[in-house]
Amino acid sequence: MGAGGWNWNDAWIFVSAVIAERLERDRALHAALPVGGATLADLLAAADFLHQSVPSRDDLEESIRRLTGAGLLTVDDDVIEVAPAGEQLWRTRPFSGLSSAVMTLQAQLNRAAEPGRADWSLDERAYAAAVREYSLRLADGR
DSSP: OOOOOOOHHHHHHHHHHHHHHHHHHHHHHHTTOOOOOEEHHHHHHHHHHHHSSOOOHHHHHHHHHHHHHTTSEEEETTEEEEOHHHHHHHHTSOOOOHHHHHHHHHHHHHHHOOOOOOOOOOOHHHHHHHHHHHHHHHHHTO
16 A cells, blocks of 8 residues: 555646546547557646646656656657556546546545656657647637
8 A cells, every 4th residue: 555645736647647548549439540648738638627727847747757657657759648557546446526536536546556756757848849739729629
């Protein structure tokens, strides 16, 4: 069992990754495209949907490092996927609506896992490109 140490941002980013990956999976299946993970722009969109704000580059980088280091997410070329351990954590969480999902997940994380530390970085240009892509989606009404 975990000894704690997870913060609200970690849970926010994790729940956002789950939502973003599922939306991307649904889009791919409906378009008969290969199923992949969520992009950084997808993650930012989900985070904004949940909390009406976009995480800063530093907050996003730190949470993804902790979540990937704990084996809950995987990141490859800035494509984020929920790892099998993350899927298990999500499926076994106490059910709650989206309004309380982040708080519920933070408590679940603190009971179930220790934060990890992966060697992953998010450079300023990749973050700015994801914010720009998300902003263009908003302007287009997507």
